Amino acid sequence: MVKKFTTAQTIFTGWGALQESGTAISELGEKPLVVTSAGTWKRMGTQLNELFSKCFSAYAVCDCINTEPTDTMIAEGLEAYQKNGCDCLIGIGGGSPLDAMKAIAVGTTCSAPLASYMGKEISGVIPPMAAIPTTAGTGSEVTKFTIITDTKTDVKMLLKGEVLLPKLAIVDASLSESTPQSVTAATGLDALTHAIEAYTSKQAQPLTDALAISATKRIFRYLPLAYQDGKNREAREEMAAAALEAGICINNSSVTIVHGMSRPIGALFHVPHGLSNAMLLEKCLQFALPGCYERFGVLGRAIGAASTDSTDLEAANALLQAVKLLCYTCEVPTPEQYGIAKMAFFNAVEKMAADAITSGSPGNTRREVTAEDCAAIYYSLWEN
Template identity: 85%
Template sequence: MVKKFTTTQTIFTGWGALQENSAALSGLGKKPLVVTSAGTWKRMGAQLAEQLSGCFSAYAVCDCINSEPTDVMIAEGLAAYQKNGCDCLIGIGGGSPLDAMKAIAVGTTSSAPLASYMGKEIGGALPSMAAIPTTAGTGSEVTKFTIITDTKTDVKMLLKGEVLLPQLAIVDASLSESTPQSVTAATGLDALTHAIEAYTSKQEQPLTDALAVSAVKRIFSYLPAAYRDGKNRKAREEMAAAALEAGICINNSSVTIVHGMSRPIGALFHVPHGLSNAMLLEKCLQFALPGCYERFGALGRAIGAAPADSSDAAAADALLAAVKQLCRTCEVPSPEQYGISRTAFFDVIEKMSADAIASGSPGNTRRAVSAADCAAIYRSLWET
């Protein structure tokens, strides 16, 4: 079967990559809109202003992306783009500003509501984009996807199209040094989810297989260290590399059941994406194992959780045990510990299950997934 492999055109990596390669931003256009969060701009604005001023005579800033991006935030960003006469975009921050940048780009060429793109391939010419992640997890800098919450329906919309791939990504691990411990955990486990799902997806391919195994190995080796000590340079560099690898993987092999079930939790209960993935990771992988023991087992052996001569089933179980332990190390809360009401959660299980299946992601799982299966997994999150 013929496989297609795409990613961002130019990627700079390495400690200090932004400072050394900021001149590359000047090729985007004449006046960029910088899409970020208030916190990131407050923390890094002075540094970024100096570098942007060296590339552009003028730029504008939209720092309204302070949580999982919504269609309302995108409208605000689009208004800023148009009001300031911008012609390109730079996203800097976690996955939310990078996703928002892509959605704003779509809005610059069409007045159609974002919801109208659900289930379609977005095409056409968009403004040039550069993505500068400050966390190690989402991989949005190298994907053709953006996830935006529709505030009218409380659905996290998965929008896609190769035109959403940024022209430039600058992956500088030094920018993640100040990432809070909880964000380090959530984004790191998001990257792990990307890598495992891409490797076990029906859409996997040889190029993504190699990157996925590499990412899984890096994350098991270095996420605990990055979580314990945010100033651990080696751990930060390895996690940045793993997140990049995993992002490239999902761009080409997509995700499976975890992401499909995670998005409704984020949309309805405002749980950060990486954390909602982490809450589901063990239960969803346990469900998926019977459809893919060979691949789960290969990952279990790759990280050293199982001997080289172990059976696929035994090695797969060992991987699941290692995932469970990593989530404990990173202190992933249950929905109840996070503060979600059990009654409120159970009241929307039917909607979340339907939304999960409708997203299409569970369909990439190598075991058939129904809405009833999703509902059972959601309920299991409350079992002691």
């Protein structure tokens, strides 16, 4: 079967990569809109202004992406783009500003509501984009996806299209050095989810398999170190590499049940994406194992959780236990510990299960997934 493999057009990696990529940034256009959060701009504004002032005669800033992006934030960013006469975009921050940048780019060339793109392939020509992640997790800098919440329906919309691939991705691990411990955990576990789901997806292919195994091994080894010591340069560099690998994987092999079930939790209860993935990870993988013992087993052996002569079943279960331990090490809260009211959650289960199936992601799981299965997993999050 023929497989297609795509990623960002140009990728810069390495400690200090941002400062070394000025020429490539300057080739984006004449006047960019910088899409970021207020916190990131406050922390990095001086550094970024020095760089962008060398690259462009002028630029504009939209720093309104302070939570996971919504359609109203995108409208605000689009207004800033048009008002300032911009012709390209730079996203800098976690996954939210990078996703927002992509959605704003779509809006610059089409007046249709973002919701109209659900389930369709976005095409056409959009402004050039540069994606600069400051966390190691989402992989948005190398994917054709963006996740935007529809405030009218409380649905996290998965929008996709090859045109959403950034022209330039700059993965500089030094930018993640000050990432808070909780964000390091959530984004790192998001990257792990990407790697495991891409490897066990029905759409997996040889190129993504190699990257997924590599990313999984890196994360199990280095996420605990980055979590315990944010100044550990080696751990930060390895996690940046793992997140990049995992992002390339999901761009080509997609995700499965965890992401499908995670988005509704984020949309309804405002749980950060990586954290909602982490809350679901053990339970969802436990459900998925019977459809794919061989592939889960490969990962279990790759991380050293199982011996080379273990059976696929033994190695798959060893992987599951390793995931459970990593989530414990990173202090992942349950929905209840996070502050979600049990009855509010239970009352939303039917909608969340339906939205999860509608997203299409669970359909990539190598085991049939129904809305009833999703509902049972949601309820199980409240079991001791």
